[in-house]
Each structure stands twice: as C-alpha cells, then as structure tokens.
Amino acid sequence: MKKKRTNSTFRKLVRKAHLFLGLGSDLIIFIMAITGCLWAFQEEIEAFTSPLPEIAKQDAPVILPIKARELAHEVFPERHVHGTLYGAEDEPVKVIFYEYEPEFYHTVYLHPYSGEVLHIENNLTGFFPFVLEGHRYLWLPKPIGEQVVAWGTVIFAIMLISGIVLWWPKNRKNRKQRLTLDWKETTKWKRKNYDLHSVIGFYISIVAVVIVFTGLVMAFENFKAVAYSSLGGDKETLWRVPENFSGEKIDTGVGSMDRLYYILKDEYPQAVDLEFHYPATDEESIYVEIGYTEGIYYDADYRFYDQNTLEEITSPTIYGVYAETGFPEKVMRMNYDIHVGAIGGIPGKVLAFFASLICASLPVTGFLLWYGREFKKKPARGIRTEKERVLAVTD
Template sequence: MSTFKKTVGKLHLWLGLASGLIVFIVSLTGALFVFQDDIRDLTEPWRKVEAQATAPVLPSQLQAAALARHPGVDAASTWVTYFGPERSATVFFTDKSGAPTQVYLNPYTGRVLHELDLRTHFFTIVQEIHMHLLLPEAVAKWVVGGGVSVFVVMLLTGLVLWWPKRKQERKQRFTIKWGARWRRVNYDLHNVLGFYAASIGLVLALSGLFMLYPWLLEPLVLAVDGGRPAPQEIMKTKLDTLQSATATVQPLPDIVYRTARRLSPTHEMILLGPTGMGKDPAFCWTYQKALHYYHRDEYAFHPVSGQLLETRFHNSKSAGTKLSDMNYDLHVGQILGFGGKLVAFLVSLICASLPVTGTIIWWGRRNKTKKKKPRLQAV
C-alpha cells in the first residue's frame, strides 16, 4: 500500500472512531423520519378530512377555535397552516406552560379534531434526537455538525481506500462474498455498501449541514448563479418605522391569507407566520404541493396595515435560490417522490451500519495483532 493510502487509512480510522456514535444515531433516526408523513397518515386519522366544494374558513376563525382551551395565548403569536383540500389545517403555538402545541382543525368548519403536545410525540422526539441528540441547541449544533462534517470526510476517504489498484480487482470490490467467513462478509458490507451509498450519503449529509449552517449553502448558490445573485434574491423586507400606518379593520391573518390565495391560486399548502411581532413584517409562504417545501412563493406584509410589501414567486427565482429551496426535500428524498424516499431510507440505514462494521474491522485487526506478538517473542 502506498504512503498516501496509508495516511488516508489512518485518517479514515481515527475520524471514524471519533464520530461513529454520532453518525450511527443521526443516520438511524434519519431513516426513521423519512416516512414520518406516510406513517402518520396511517396512524393519525385527524390529519385527513373530506374535501368540500366550499372555501376554507379564514385563519382568524381557526385561531379562535384552537385557542378556546388556551386562554391567555396571543393569537398573533401562532402559526397557521392549510395543508390542502383533503387535509386538516393546523394552528401551532406555545402554551402558558411552555408546551409546543399543535391543534388540528377541519378547514371547512373550524371544528377542532385533535390536539397534540409535541413534547411527547414520537416523531418529534425522533426529529429532536436527529437534529440535536437531546442536547442544548447551541451545543448540539457543533456536536452534530462536527460529526456529520467528519462523516463527509469519511465517505471521501473511504472511496480513496476502496478504489482498486488493478482492473481485475474491480469485480471483487463491487460484490459481497456471502459464502465467506463472517469477518470477510462484514468487511465486504463495510466497503461494498459504503461505495454504493457514498454519492447519496453525501447529498443527505451535505443537505443536513446546510440546515445547521445556512451560510455553507451561500457559496453553492452563488456558484450556481454564476457568482452574481439576481437582485430579487438579495432584497430584504424592511419597515419604515418613522412612517405611521393605519391599522387594518379586518384581522391581519385573513388579509394575508386572502392575498396569498389570490396570487398563488394553484398552490395547495399555505403557511402563515406570526402576525404580532410589531416591528417585523408578517410573512406567508405558499407551496405547490402539500408536505413538499421546494416549489414555493413568498410574501411579506406590513404588520399594522396589512399592505403587501414584497413578493418572491418561484418562477422568478434564480437557479441557485431554487436549489436552496429544494434542500429539505432533497434531505428526505421526497424530491423524487416515494422512490426517492425509499432510496433515502435505505442509504440512511447503510450509513448507520458503516460505523458498526468499521468498528468490527478495526477490533478484529487489533486483536489479531495482539495475538501475533507472543509468537514473535517465543521465536
């Protein structure tokens, strides 16, 4: 083996031992989370409703119904989501005890269907482990981010170590010898599966890092856009605090909802952010397809008058910004539909197995070396 490959091997070994537990947990919980919407649709009947010909009720009515059991919670601090014609709407808020709460309502009648305390919800816990390992967010950002960053290096160094020196070795590197001894099967599982999963694993790891560190995505967006972002991509919605504004007669969420519905009539999902932040604009996002976050239009409104301040339509965005919007759907594989989610699930499981099979390889070689030492001494 060349000096270069020996150095890469040492780097691969020690980085793998240092980050293995983090990679295992993050990958396994990621695999569990991929199909969370599909599983929840089967196990949580309150997520679906029968589509009706009538228009959905306005968000102010949904807020009033959801907060009827939670006096003291400001409606302006809630998040309201319309998920589509055959899905319930939700109102999300933090109650007086600090519990993150999501209320599901029939969007056509405003009737409360179910209320969730997200602290005890299975997939919320899985997501929290995946993103933060149940650590404080400030600490987890560096622990998880560091582990995933090391995993990216591991995938690249693994490809260097896997690459066959001679052409006749290539067939052997692409297949697992199931009939061999278990140590050889474990070795093949680590190398062969690692090779097949490397490209998708890199996409999953990098898209996860982009969520943790959004600034990492900026150079990629600039590169895709040729180094010069389009003017509409760098606009920042600002309020003129010196200019007085006349308060709207209608509830602000209703104005936001009606405007977004009118300007994005074909979009299924609408998300309304908090509207009572005072100095900050009220934001709204519309999505072409329910539970998909790529194809979206964005709106900003004056928090007092309800005046539309800024729009960003999907069709007018640059290629780099569209790539940025695609990040979550890439991370869970749903950008390619059910097949993409299945691939993301399988690759996540393989990524979870790599620290295990790699540790077994290292432990076997370590013990083998120890057993050889007494023989050399006796000779």
C-alpha cells in the same frame, strides 16, 4: 520508486485518519444515520396512524385567520401563535403555536366552519419528535447537540472521502474484486464484514455524499452562503420577514389578514394549502406560505404583504415567489427535500431510507474490522501461521 513510497505514505496517513476519526465518531454517525432512516417516511406513517377528523364540506364561510387565532388562544392564552394553516375545505384549520426558548410547539385543530376545537397536539412528544430530536441534537441539550451533530456531519464527510481513497485499487486487476461480493460457502464472516464495509460502502457513497452535503447546508449558515454564492447567487440566504412599506400598523377597519385570505383563495385556486403568519411587530409585514404540492416544500411561494395596504413586498432573500427565482435559489430551496429524499417522491424516499440504513451499518462494520484486527487471536509462541510460512519462503 519514490512515487510508490509517496503513495504508500499517503494511504497510510489516510488509513490512520479514517480509523481514528471513525473510532471517535462511530456512535454519533450511527445515531444520525439510523434516525434519518426512521424519519424518511414520517409524513406517510403519521397520516396513516393519525388521520385528520373527517369533516363534511359545507356551503358556509370558513373561520378566518383573526378568528382562528382568537379561538386557539382560548386553549393557550399566553402563548405565541406562529401561524394558521388552511388545507382542503374538508380538513381542520391548524393553528400552530411555537416559541423557541423554552421550546413550546403545539397545534390546535379547529373545525373550519364552527371553530370547535377538534384536537390538540403536542408536536414535541411521540415517536417521530423523539427521532427528530435524536437526529438533530442526539437527545442532548440543544446548544450542545447542534454543535455535536454539525461537526459529526463534517467528520462523516471526511470519512466518506477517505473511505473512497482507501477503496480505490492500486491497479485495474483488483477493481472488479472491489466491486462485487464474491462470497462462497467457505467465505468467513470477517471477509463478509470487510466486503459489507468496503463494497457496499462504495456503492452508497455517492448518495451518502449528497445527504451529507445537504446536511452541512442546514448545519452551517456560512457553508450555505458559500454554496449558494458558488452557484452564482447574490441574494441573502438568512431567513427574514421584510417590514411594511407604510411603516407602523394603522387601523384599517376589517382585519387585513382576513381580507388577504379571500384575495389569495381567489388568486391561487390550485394551492393545496395556505399558511398565514401573524406579524410579530406593527412594522413587520404579513408572511404567507402557499404550497402547491403535497409532501414537498421547495416549490412553495413565500409572499409578503404590507399590513396596512396589502401591497406585495419583494423579499431580498432566496425565499420569494418560486417561479421568479433563478437556478441558485431553486437549488438552495430544494435542499431539505433532497436531504430527506422527498424530491423524488416515494422512490426518492425509498432510496434515502436504504442509503441511511447502509450509512448506519458502516460504523458497525468498521468497528468490527478494527476490533478483529486489534484483538485477533495470536498464535502460540514459536508456532508460525500458514501466512508467515509462505512469506518466509517467498522472501
């Protein structure tokens, strides 16, 4: 008897926590989920709606990283070039400008052979940048929005766990009912709404937990470090570019980055793209990201080279050569691709799309449940409902 009372008290506390946390975060969770849903096929939609200019492959050398930066600086003279991306030889060279504060994020598309400016894109405007800003900041100022989203993700994690506790039936006989949508023509909308919230919510909870967990890894650096160390990892999780072995940059004649381009093109013919990042200081090494698979990022190589000698430098972080990383590093590097479903290709993105869509529905159906109970139509005084009459007889 005491155990039953304890279980009943525990479920009441869980129900209250689920209710109050939900009422306080419904809008935040809805925006995060619906924008995540819209983001799922961002790459495919943008490739279809904004195709790259077609360029005939030529038997001529492409413009090299130093020249590409010079040409792009003619468009934005005072801005910082983050990196230059080389794809296929019939695609434009992309020079990416990025500054954190105030945020400036543009891409200049250059003809790979002539260096002509083909297109200039503001990566902070348009539909998908708007969606991403909502997902990451709720369209609030970044410092405020980041914290709201981060802690909103924590609350959503608690909501998922408490929701599973409340869903779990007290006996096996009721379990089948909790797993099916047993709707009839006479089933009222309130019952349907309850089933949508509890039954559909339970089925999607496993996928939702994965999405939330990967979101927490991105939201909290400490959480990321703990998750990584729990897998047995012992490297740094913070991103940083190592310094040169040889110290400050010296005059080596031909630009080191230009020579590195030819070296890497020969060494990695299977690469789908090469992204060169220009050192921010004379002591910093050259950072190159080598991608091998379209649409995913985890299996890319992050390689670092001394500015003066082009000697390769091993990174002390989880970001290095993918084939040389251990299981903990691989899991951490897969985090973003898991979060957006890209890890599973198109089927994975479809799953992420519907999971996010259902997650967006949970705050709505949950609010309707609360509203229906809190503001339900009360019977006239002195007239008992059918349920009250039945209870009176059974008591």
